[in-house]
Amino acid sequence: MAVLLLGEVTGGELSVDATSKAVAAVKALGEVTVLCAGASARDAAQEAAKIDGVSKVLVAEDARYGHRLAEPTAALLVSLAGDYEHIVAPATTDAKNIMPRVAALLDAMIISDVSGIIDAETFERPVYAGNAIQTVKSKDAKKVLTVRTASFDAAGEGGPAPIEEVAPADDPALSKWVADEVAESDRPELTSAGRVVSGGRGVGSKEDFAIIEKLADKLGAAVGASRAAVDSGYAPNDWQVGQTGKVVAPELYVAVGISGAIQHLAGMKDSKVIVAINKDEEAPIFQIADYGLVGDLFSVVPELTEKL
Amino acid sequence: MKVLVPVKRVIDYNVKARVKADGSGVDLANVKMSMNPFDEIAVEEAIRLKEKGVAEEVVAVSIGVKQAAETLRTALAMGADRAILVVAADDVHQDIEPLAVAKILKAVIDEEQPKLVIAGKQAIDNDMNATGQMLSALLGWSQATFASKIEIEGEAAKVTREVDGGLQTIEVRLPAIVTADLRLNEPRYASLPNIMKAKKKPLDEKTAADYGVDVSPRLEITGTREPEGRKAGIKVGSVDELVAKLKEAGVV
Numbered sequence: 001m002a003v004l005l006l007g008e009v010t011g012g013e014l015s016v017d018a019t020s021k022a023v024a025a026v027k028a029l030g031e032v033t034v035l036c037a038g039a040s041a042r043d044a045a046q047e048a049a050k051i052d053g054v055s056k057v058l059v060a061e062d063a064r065y066g067h068r069l070a071e072p073t074a075a076l077l078v079s080l081a082g083d084y085e086h087i088v089a090p091a092t093t094d095a096k097n098i099m100p101r102v103a104a105l106l107d108a109m110i111i112s113d114v115s116g117i118i119d120a121e122t123f124e125r126p127v128y129a130g131n132a133i134q135t136v137k138s139k140d141a142k143k144v145l146t147v148r149t150a151s152f153d154a155a156g157e158g159g160p161a162p163i164e165e166v167a168p169a170d171d172p173a174l175s176k177w178v179a180d181e182v183a184e185s186d187r188p189e190l191t192s193a194g195r196v197v198s199g200g201r202g203v204g205s206k207e208d209f210a211i212i213e214k215l216a217d218k219l220g221a222a223v224g225a226s227r228a229a230v231d232s233g234y235a236p237n238d239w240q241v242g243q244t245g246k247v248v249a250p251e252l253y254v255a256v257g258i259s260g261a262i263q264h265l266a267g268m269k270d271s272k273v274i275v276a277i278n279k280d281e282e283a284p285i286f287q288i289a290d291y292g293l294v295g296d297l298f299s300v301v302p303e304l305t306e307k308l
Numbered sequence: 309m310k311v312l313v314p315v316k317r318v319i320d321y322n323v324k325a326r327v328k329a330d331g332s333g334v335d336l337a338n339v340k341m342s343m344n345p346f347d348e349i350a351v352e353e354a355i356r357l358k359e360k361g362v363a364e365e366v367v368a369v370s371i372g373v374k375q376a377a378e379t380l381r382t383a384l385a386m387g388a389d390r391a392i393l394v395v396a397a398d399d400v401h402q403d404i405e406p407l408a409v410a411k412i413l414k415a416v417i418d419e420e421q422p423k424l425v426i427a428g429k430q431a432i433d434n435d436m437n438a439t440g441q442m443l444s445a446l447l448g449w450s451q452a453t454f455a456s457k458i459e460i461e462g463e464a465a466k467v468t469r470e471v472d473g474g475l476q477t478i479e480v481r482l483p484a485i486v487t488a489d490l491r492l493n494e495p496r497y498a499s500l501p502n503i504m505k506a507k508k509k510p511l512d513e514k515t516a517a518d519y520g521v522d523v524s525p526r527l528e529i530t531g532t533r534e535p536e537g538r539k540a541g542i543k544v545g546s547v548d549e550l551v552a553k554l555k556e557a558g559v560v
């Protein structure tokens with residue numbers, strides 16, 4: 001019983017948090033081999049080799065893997081799949097793009113966003129925006145799954161595990177990368193941050209989102225947003241927290257000017273401590289908040305930033 | 309070019325799903341059902357391509373219970389030209405898995421020969437986010453998931469995708485599968501005259517057996533439970549009190 005795990009490599013760098021949480025989730029299933037693929041992937045492989053529970057690292061360094069296009073990366077995973085019973089990746093947007101393709105090529109049903117592992121074929125996953133948790137038993141010979149990283153703790157340091165080169169697979173050459181638009185930020189990454197401050201429609205404008213950012217910076221927190229805030233252009237799309245955005249489970253989540261729609265709760269209700277600031281005392285967000293403060297965010301948030 | 313749009317009938321996004329007391333699933337009897345919100349966005353995009361003269365025909369396809377015909381009528385009322393219903397289940401509680409849906413869609417596509425398929429990125433009931441990718445694999449076509457912008461340029465589509473780090477733009481060769489994200493467009497409401505007109509548009513009814521696809525699930529659902537609830541919290545009266553509570557909890 002062996003596991004092949006697609007490491008999260010972006011621009012040659014390993015996302016250690018996502019990869020190591022996925023490793024921790026699946027290491028009970030068997031020996032874990034991590035695949036690092038990219039235009040440059042050797043540094044990422046070195047990092048992956050240091051994750052506790054990793055027994056081997058495969059590196060596929062080739063220009064065709066440079067932008068994590070689904071078709072070449074899926075072809076590579078399929079070419080390596082023979083030796084493994086489980087093919088796994090952290091549930092990032094890259095993996096959600098690639099892994100169902102891998103599953104279909106192997107005639108297996110993808111098991112998306114796994115939040116619990118019962119045994120080699122039985123898994124738990126949230127459905128209906130997290131309002132129900134399903135237990136599913138896979139009948140497929142090979143199980144292809146993505147792991148919800150917010151549900152697992154990161155593995156510690158170990159190793160170093162041996163690193164092996166693998167040959168690239170045939171590239172179906174169906175798509176081409178054109179451009180990336182990635183905002184550089186000194187703030188912690190949303191899905192791995194210990195604290196998150198999110199703003200919603202109540203913030204009212206892009207300019208006023210600075211109020212949220214200032215509180216986040218004071219707390220050393222990542223910044224998140226509701227869908228309404230993103231749709232209105234107050235915040236970039238990669239800040240969206242929720243059913244169809246990022247799923248976070250920090251020690252502290254502060255929701256400001258967010259009403260608490262089920263789709264938003266789906267992305268943050270497993271946070272350890274939840275604070276809600278909202279001027280409407282009936283807002284549903286208060287039903288799940290540990291500490292609720294009814295008030296106008298434009299006075300409350302600056303005061304909070306100052307007093308912390 | 310012909311554009312095909314798969315649409316799924318799901319629990320309405322405003323309804324909070326309730327787990328059945330015996331743990332056998334989510335209760336869907338007498339619950340409001342609607343078109344999956346991402347599929348409304350996909351239908352809208354296809355219609356806009358037609359309005360721009362890029363697409364000639366928009367075909368909506370749904371797989372599931374007979375009642376999914378209502379969902380297809382909604383797509384027709386929005387502006388799709390015709391619809392295909394593939395009946396694959398009798399019971400509203402039986403969800404057809406993305407792999408089986410993709411196999412049926414592949415068979416439909418082999419007949420229909422569209423140049424572009426626009427699906428939703430995710431069904432809000434099973435939250436799988438898989439069908440478009442699986443279909444693309446089965447067809448050997450290119451895929452552009454989580455689209456927030458689609459531009460057709462000759463034999464290719466330039467698609468901007470919402471990804472964890474921000475946005476990525478790729479160019480896919482046609483025929484291709486694109487999956488729609490939230491910010492691709494704002495879907496229109498069907499007007500009353502269009503709802504009336506939709507009743508006369510063609511809606512073909514088929515069964516999974518017509519396509520020779522086995523829809524039996526690969527994932528056996530052995531239980532469904534409620535998530536752990538949160539214990540009720542408290543309201544604080546001032547920022548000072550909030551700061552004190554957060555210090556007490558050790559989170560600041």
Ligand SMILES: Cc1cc2nc3c(=O)[nH]c(=O)nc-3n(C[C@H](O)[C@H](O)[C@H](O)COP(=O)(O)OP(=O)(O)OC[C@H]3O[C@@H](n4cnc5c(N)ncnc54)[C@H](O)[C@@H]3O)c2cc1C
Pocket residue numbers: 199200201202203225226227228229240241242243244245246256257258259260261262263264267277278279280283295296297298321345346432
């Ligand atoms: C398919 C689908 C997927 C979705 N996915 C997501 C998702 O991933 N994430 C997500 O967040 N949403 C998602 N949504 C949207 C979701 O349903 C809600 O519409 C959205 O979360 C609302 O955002 P909001 O709370 O910021 O806005 P609103 O609901 O408008 O709430 C704004 C809040 O701000 C408060 N407020 C206003 N002014 C002030 C002030 N001065 N001081 C204090 N409080 C103030 C108001 O009282 C109100 O409670 C999705 C919806 C659909 C259909």
Ligand SMILES: Nc1ncnc2c1ncn2[C@@H]1O[C@H](COP(=O)(O)O)[C@@H](O)[C@H]1O
Pocket residue numbers: 313314315316317344346347350369370371372404406409426427428429430431432434435436437438439440
């Ligand atoms: N039963 C179905 N009938 C038609 N389209 C479907 C069906 N299931 C999934 N789809 C399409 O695939 C998308 C993604 O669904 P899923 O992979 O189940 O999250 C949906 O938004 C639809 O466009």
